[in-house]
Amino acid sequence: MMPAEPREDRLLTLLRVGSIFAPEPLEATDILIADGRIAALGRDIAIPTGWSIQVVEARHLIAVPAFIDQHVHVTGGGGEGGCGTRCPEITAHEIASMGIGTVVGVLGTDSISRSPADLLAKVRGLGAEGISAFMYTGAYRVPPPTLTGDIQRDLAWIPEVIGLGEIAISDHRSSQPRQDEIERIVSDTRIGAMLADKRGICHFHIGDGKRGLEPLRRLLSETEIPADQVIPTHVNRNHSLLEEAADYALTFNASVDVTAFDDAGDDGLTGFDAVSRLLARGVPVARITMSSDCNGSLPEFDAQGAYIGMRVARNTALIADWQRLVREGVLPMEQALGLLSGNVARVLGLHDRKGRLAIGFDADVTLLDSELQPQQTFVAGQCIYDSSKVEG
Structure with a gap:
């Protein structure tokens, strides 16, 4: 492997673009970046002579907050059909080429050949490559595997750990946790997060089992846990589950996460269909997020549960x-951006520094062309993807 070329750091970076959605449209067309954060927004920002600065001329592109993917199998998922069915790890290039600047890594079914330590190492590796990366402690099973032997300690002492997940319920691959076990791990996550000044969400994988969202409905109805502590994902796995998710969101003023399945199959819905239907049911757009589940497995099982x-x-x-x-035209740009940026930042507790283009926020910026295709992705002011420099 050839050594990486030395990075040419400058004190300042100035992005000159055609338009800016912050997510609301701005009059500004310039973004000044200093020390990884947005220092100024304006028009024709003047820089004193002699200052060290990189100027990026992109008047044909649209600047938006870099996208946030809260559900990524960064170490690869799978394994339900044996070791030969383990999915590959994801690369920083694969992430950034989609305009994504921040990811949250998860473990799934397999927490035996993969571990929270593996996940943490990968998350830190992505960070070294320029991606803003976090992780959930735990996996499908309960009690969840952890780094320190304790959920609260993981949250309190490990900066990259921002919650617990993905805990599987209503799925034949889950450990079939009892209601009191679900309540205990959510409570532990909440307390650990409070001690660390984090949101500490519990990210729940919802299968196509008959119980659906009932364990989470009971959790919010029978305990003092606030609704923003738990996020159900894959709620568009089938039509009846999506209808239940709409009712869940409206009843508890809760957020739900839609998975952008690349092949929804006969029973499921695409991310587009799911968001459209949730909006039609009256779920506020602020309560909807989208994630990819990328590099996870999409296994198929027969009626007896055989792979x-x-x-x-x-x-x-x-x-x-x-x-x-x-x-x-389902959503205007400024509202649609929330599905992949602002709403996600709020859900994860990162809304004070990510999900917006504003002074003092992380300089995580994606530049889109007129077809809304990502052309450049900046994380903390560094360009980690540029379509014009991709070979082939």
Whole structure:
């Protein structure tokens, strides 16, 4: 492997673009970046002579907050059909090429050949490559595997750990946790997060079992846990589950996460269809997020639960579904951006520094062309993807 070329750091970076959605449209067309954060927004920002600065001329592109994917199998998922069905790790290039600047890594079914320590190492590796990366402690099973032997300690002492997940419920691959076990791990996550000044969400994988969201409905109805502590994902796995998710969101003023399946199959819905239907049911757009589940497995099982095959999820569907929502007028750009940026930042507790283009926020910026295709991705002011420099 050839050594990486030395990075040419400058004190300042100035992005000159055609328009800015912060997510609301701004009059500004210049973004001044200093020390990884947005220092100024304006028009024709003047820089004193002699200052060390990199100027990026992109008057034909649209600047938006870099996307946030809260559900990524960064170490690869799968394994339900044996060791030969383990999915590959994701690369920083695959992430950034979709305009994504921040990811949250998860473990899934397999927490035996993969571990929270593996996940932490990968998250830190992505960070070294320029991606803003976090992780959930735990996996499908309960009690969840952890780094320190304790959920609260993981949250309190490990900066990259921002919550617990993905805990599987209503799925034949879950450990069939009792209601009191679910309440205990959510409570532990909440307390650990409070001690660390984090949101500490519990990210729940929802299968197609008959119980659906009932364990989470009971959790919010029978305990003092606030609704923003738990996020159900894959709620568009089938039509009846999506209808239940709409009722759940409206009843508890809760957020739900839609998965951008690249092949929803006969029973499921695409991310585009799911968001459209949730909006039609009256769920506020602020309560909807989208994620990719990329590099996880999409296994198929027969009626008896036997494994019959699988595909590997990709993050291309996430961007395609989002683009379609804007192009077909389901949502205006400023609201649609929330599905992949502002709403996600709020859910994760990162809203004080990510999900917006504003002074003092992380300089995580994606530049889109007129077709809403990512052309450049900046994280903390550093360009980590540039379509014009991709070979082939």
